[in-house]
Amino acid sequence: MGPATMSESLIEESILSRPTYGTLKIVPGLAHYFLADASGAECVIRVVQELPRDMMEKVHILYVPTPGEAALITSLYALGAKRFEHFPTIEEAVAKLGDWLSDAKMGSQLYLAGTEGLVGQGVAKGEECGLDHTAVQCEHRGSLARRVQCVHCKTMIEDVTTQPVKCPSCDLLLLVRDHYSRRLAAFQGVCINAEDPSEEIEIKEVFK
Amino acid sequence: MTIQFKDESFRGDFTYANSPSNIPRFPFPFPEDEYMYSTNIEPHHAARAGSPFENAFDVDEHYVAEMKDRALVLADDPGRCQALPHMETAGWDFLELVMVSKARDYPDLFKLTMDGDRWHWINKPLQIDDTFTFGDSSTLPCHPMEYIGRQVQGDHAILDQRDGNLWMDAGIITAQADWSLDFDIGMNFFEWHAPVPLAHELGVFQRALKFLLTLPQGQPSRRLNWTLTVNPRLDTSPENYPKWGPDRMTVTPENIGEKVHLRVELQTFWRLPRSNAILFPIRTYLMAMNEVVTQPKWGRRLHRVMRDLRPELVDYKGLSRYHPILVEWLSQFDDGAPTSPGIFPD
Numbered sequence: 001m002g003p004a005t006m007s008e009s010l011i012e013e014s015i016l017s018r019p020t021y022g023t024l025k026i027v028p029g030l031a032h033y034f035l036a037d038a039s040g041a042e043c044v045i046r047v048v049q050e051l052p053r054d055m056m057e058k059v060h061i062l063y064v065p066t067p068g069e070a071a072l073i074t075s076l077y078a079l080g081a082k083r084f085e086h087f088p089t090i091e092e093a094v095a096k097l098g099d100w101l102s103d104a105k106m107g108s109q110l111y112l113a114g115t116e117g118l119v120g121q122g123v124a125k126g127e128e129c130g131l132d133h134t135a136v137q138c139e140h141r142g143s144l145a146r147r148v149q150c151v152h153c154k155t156m157i158e159d160v161t162t163q164p165v166k167c168p169s170c171d172l173l174l175l176v177r178d179h180y181s182r183r184l185a186a187f188q189g190v191c192i193n194a195e196d197p198s199e200e201i202e203i204k205e206v207f208k
Numbered sequence: 209m210t211i212q213f214k215d216e217s218f219r220g221d222f223t224y225a226n227s228p229s230n231i232p233r234f235p236f237p238f239p240e241d242e243y244m245y246s247t248n249i250e251p252h253h254a255a256r257a258g259s260p261f262e263n264a265f266d267v268d269e270h271y272v273a274e275m276k277d278r279a280l281v282l283a284d285d286p287g288r289c290q291a292l293p294h295m296e297t298a299g300w301d302f303l304e305l306v307m308v309s310k311a312r313d314y315p316d317l318f319k320l321t322m323d324g325d326r327w328h329w330i331n332k333p334l335q336i337d338d339t340f341t342f343g344d345s346s347t348l349p350c351h352p353m354e355y356i357g358r359q360v361q362g363d364h365a366i367l368d369q370r371d372g373n374l375w376m377d378a379g380i381i382t383a384q385a386d387w388s389l390d391f392d393i394g395m396n397f398f399e400w401h402a403p404v405p406l407a408h409e410l411g412v413f414q415r416a417l418k419f420l421l422t423l424p425q426g427q428p429s430r431r432l433n434w435t436l437t438v439n440p441r442l443d444t445s446p447e448n449y450p451k452w453g454p455d456r457m458t459v460t461p462e463n464i465g466e467k468v469h470l471r472v473e474l475q476t477f478w479r480l481p482r483s484n485a486i487l488f489p490i491r492t493y494l495m496a497m498n499e500v501v502t503q504p505k506w507g508r509r510l511h512r513v514m515r516d517l518r519p520e521l522v523d524y525k526g527l528s529r530y531h532p533i534l535v536e537w538l539s540q541f542d543d544g545a546p547t548s549p550g551i552f553p554d
Contacts, residue, residue, distance in 0.1 A: 017395065017402035151388055151446045154287075172450065179403050183394040190446050194453030195529065 014178045021119065021140035026051060029109035029135070030058065034081075035097055035122045037064040037090065039142025040113025041072040047111070048079045056080045060100060062093045064118065094121045101129035113139045117147040117158060120185030127182065144207040148176050149186040156186060163206040164192045173201060210316070213272040213333055219280075224440035226499050230269055234495050235260045236503075236551045237434040237472045241512040243521075245407045249419060252428035252476050256552070260474055261430070264309035265360055266491065267317065272333050274361050274383070274442065281382035281443050282358075287390040288445070289354050291366070291378035298366045298378060299353035300343055301480035302487050306356045331359055353378055362474070362491030365389070367397075367420075369484055374420060376400050377485075383442035383492050385435050385471060386449070386526070405520045420486060425479040432551075433473040435525045436534075440469050440494045459530035464537050465498035468530065470510070497537070503553040507541030514538055 024047050026032065032055075036044045041063065048059060059081040065073055067088070077084050083100075087093040101108070110131055112122035119138045126136045145159040155169035164173045167189065174189030181188070193199040216223045226234070255261040260268070281288055291299060307329055311320035319330040325342045336359065340347040348355045357364050357380030365379035373396040381389040392400040397417045398408075407413060423429065437444055438455040459467050471494055478487040501507035515535045522531050548554055 015402040016408065017399040149391065151391060152448075152450065154390070177403070179391070181391050181395065182399075184391065188388070188391055188446075191450050191453070194449045195456045196454070197450075 017180045018178045019116075019120070019123075019138070019180055019182070021138045024111050024113055024137050024139045027109055027137075030105045030107035032059050032109050032111065033097065033100060033104070034059070034061040034111045034113070035064075035093060035118065036062075036112070037114035037118045037142070038066040038069060038072060039115055040118070040139065041076060043113035043139045043141060044111070045075055045079065048081070053080075057082050061085075062087070062097055062100075064088070064090050064093045064114075090118050090121055093118075094125050097122060098125050098129060101126065101131060104129070104131075108135065110136045111139075112136065113141060115142045115145060116140060117145065117185070120147060120180075120182070123182055124185040146176060146207050147186045148174065148189040149181070149184055150174055150189045152191060156184075157189065160187075160189075161205055161207045162203050164201060164203060165189065166203075173203075176207075211267065211269055211271070214269050216270070216273045218273070218277045218440055218442040222439050222441070224270070224273070224494065226495055227269060228502075231495070231499050231502055232553050233259055233268075234470075234500075235432055235472050235474050235493055236500075236506050236509075236553070237432040237470075238509055238513050239549065239551050241509050241547060242516050243513045244518070245410060245412050249416070249429045249431045249477075252430040259552070260491075260493070263313040264428070265306060265313070265362075265489070266474070267310070267314055267333075267361065271361055275334060275358060277442050278358060278380075278382045282354075285447060288382050289351075289357065289380040290389060290393050291351055291353055292368075292394065295353070295366055295368065295378035295483075295485070296345065296351070298368070298480055298483035298485040298487075299351055299356075301483050301485065302364065302366060303352040303356040304342070305478060305480070305487065306360050310360075334359060354380055360489075362489045365488040365490070366480075366483075367486040367488055369421065369486065372421065373397055374417065374486060382445075384445050384490070385437075385473070385492075386444055386446055388446045390447075405524050406518070420477060423477055423479045423486060425481055428476055428478045430474060430476045433475060435471050436527055437469045437471040437494065438467050438530075440496070442492060442494075456526065456529045459533060461533055461537060464530070464533055465501075466496050468497050468534060469494045470497070470500055497534075501538075501541045504541070505547050505554045507538065508543070508545060509547050511535065511538035511542035 024043050026047050034044045060083040061076055061081045063076055063086040065086055073086055110126045112119045123136055145161050148157045148160045150167040152172055153170040155167055160176060164175050166173055172191045173193055175192040177188045179188045192201055218224050260266040307320045310318040317332050321328040327342050328339045330337050363381040363383050365376055367374040368377040376392050376395050379389045401413050438459060441452055444452050474491040476489050480487055522528055
């Protein structure tokens with residue numbers, strides 16, 4: 001993860017497996033790969049528009065817009081990157097990132113901006129493609145919604161905003177822990193009332 | 209030495225029990241009357257004939273039954289045994305260490321014959337007689353870590369060492385005290401310990417990591433860790449929490465002596481020669497409260513430890529529901545007499 005410097009992220013200090021995020025800043029590199037969603041688009045615009053025109057040959061941008069949104073696509077396109085592609089889902093964009101990184105040279109830099117689900121999956125893909133963690137920068141923006149793995153049935157639950165959350169696959173009520181796996185890009189969900197299943201627990205909106 | 213291997217279960221009807229002669233060799237984890245986290249690491253030297261510290265990999269009367277339970281867990285959830293692709297050499301290191309140690313320490317049970325890379329391994333208790341080429345995984349039925357992990361008591365994690373840290377990059381974990389290999393695989397030392405309360409602030413993990421990074425080959429170390437488990441269940445994984453969590457509701461003053469078990473992990477640390485990884489065996493010993501208190505020193509001490517346990521630890525170790533009943537029940541075995549230092553019974 002990037003250094004925990006000043007950032008607009010609202011994440012509170014937590015346990016050591018819980019990622020912290022920094023602020024994107026261009027560092028020297030042979031190629032610069034960006035992945036962002038709508039909440040992170042402005043971070044990409046912020047750093048890329050500072051670059052000299054001749055550097056744009058080294059810039060590659062992947063984007064996941066919110067459905068129906070077009071203005072940010074136009075702004076990102078206008079940056080004039082060598083490659084700019086957008087995809088309707090994080091999954092597809094991350095798969096494309098994998099294709100790009102598999103052809104990437106040594107000295108490539110990866111920049112991730114947006115919600116934790118997108119940033120986390122970008123980090124995991126970078127690691128899978130052999131990118132050193134020092135070559136990956138992350139900036140968290142937007143919702144605090146979490147990607148959660150149900151530890152019982154291993155289902156991945158996207159965009160979790162409540163505590164606890166009901167697993168859509170095995171129906172257990174899960175406590176969303178701060179324990180986080182970079183490889184899975186997910187927080188851990190563990191049954192909250194396993195000891196006494198008759199216990200009623202109020203579901204509250206907490207990850208906004 | 210002959211060991212009578214028991215036919216017993218760690219699930220369902222829970223027929224697991226310790227023979228009277230097995231009780232005094234239990235690795236009681238409290239050297240003093242109070243407990244707090246510490247980096248309690250000592251050299252894994254042979255100590256006390258008959259104790260679980262006598263041999264590199266202790267084999268006891270529960271060996272065969274534990275290996276059967278492991279096979280059941282793996283059949284149900286293959287994710288309990290995983291290795292990242294760069295961990296194959298470490299798997300062979302692990303296999304070699306166990307085979308060489310067991311054949312040396314228990315020659316009546318295990319036999320290893322090496323003819324160059326051609327190895328012949330006989331495991332009498334499990335009725336295994338295999339020949340394979342060391343270093344060539346195609347000559348084994350599975351990954352070398354899984355092959356040997358199914359023949360040695362205790363869970364085994366293998367920690368890769370790089371960037372000044374240790375990484376949980378492989379393991380065969382079927383008897384864990386509530387942690388998930390499938391979730392934690394690939395994490396570094398601080399990440400996989402992240403959920404443990406208090407210890408980070410005390411600097412325990414920083415000191416432990418510093419020690420482990422310089423662990424030399426041929427000089428293994430050990431420490432004891434503990435928790436309590438209701439019923440003699442080895443598989444207290446988070447995956448199966450809905451199966452074992454309800455057990456905690458079943459403890460009463462009448463059944464506590466047989467239901468609640470002291471669960472002790474004998475953790476050892478071994479530098480591996482080819483991979484430079486660290487083998488981390490977590491060997492679990494279970495003993496019912498009724499069995500523990502047959503040793504008067506242990507009964508007295510356990511009462512004091514439980515009575516004075518920090519609330520954060522009562523919660524973290526999952527004892528909250530029955531902790532008061534347990535302290536009350538144990539008090540009948542504490543006459544206030546002083547206890548001798550160290551873990552061994554008087």
